[in-house]
Amino acid sequence: MNFDGILFFPVTPFDGQGRIDTGVLADHVATGVRHGAGGVFPACGTGEYHALSLSEVATVVGAAVDQVAGAVPVVAGSGGALGHAVEAGRAAADAGADALLLLPPYLVSGTQNGLVAYVEAIVEASDLPVVIYHRGSAQYTPATVARLAADSRVIGFKDGTGDIGVAQQIVRAVAATGRADFQFFNGLLTAELSQGAYRGIGIPLYSSAAFAFVPEIANAYYRAYVDGDEQRRLAILDGFYSPLVNLRDETPGFGVSLVKAGLRLGGLPVGSVRAPLVDPSTEQEQRLTAIIEAGRALL
16 A cells, blocks of 8 residues: 555544534545545544544545545544444444554553554454554554564554654664565654654655645645755745644644634634544634744745
8 A cells, every 4th residue: 555645634524513524524535635645544633533433433434435536545543442443443444444543542551462462453353454553552662563564464653652763663673574565654743843854764654734724835845845845845844834833732632623723714614623622712713824824925
């Protein structure tokens, strides 16, 4: 499975009664594909997987698969409580997803053998390949990732910890297994801020929260990144991404909340975030507007 371009994590839109709005979701996904997303990841972190029921996961993934129509890979969220993760994986398979992004287990931490067993349980539950997400209660050692990479159904590793040294060791451990098809992703919040470093250790792919609400800015950064235009890349980093990160870091959960706010400011009625996340204040939305305007001025 190959990804060529920015990894797009759509939000999950809710209507005024808190129900999933599949029409708005279809528009949102279509916009991302039209702007060149390298893959679509519905019902994952940005899509508020933590707040979705199993039936809602199936609805979100099915709507995304229908809209993408095979144009790029669709990687659906799974994870959390083991039973929920297994059922979410099966629902994603039934909906036509191409793979799963396996989020960490719920609440508890286990040994490395326990993490392997957790991954294996999800892998065995459906015929979908799995990308493991390294963060929170699922922090894999290089030896464990190499062990998992021996199974061809485990196809990738997404880093959400920011420990460059460990990530480098994991890249090298997998390389030693001979797996040439294994994919590595930078999955940190607002990954553009750290992607220069990740590229240096052999992790060229990254997810972009900004792509979900200002794809033109995210694509300008990506183009500069791919072309090696460091002057332009750093100008966009300083003028847009750094102020966005400063605003994001003010409130827990704003890695998702600001994306939805940005979409609402752009005219797409995606609704609010679900608890325990909170929406930005009016003053924070005004600052987000100014940051978006400054980013667009750089184009």
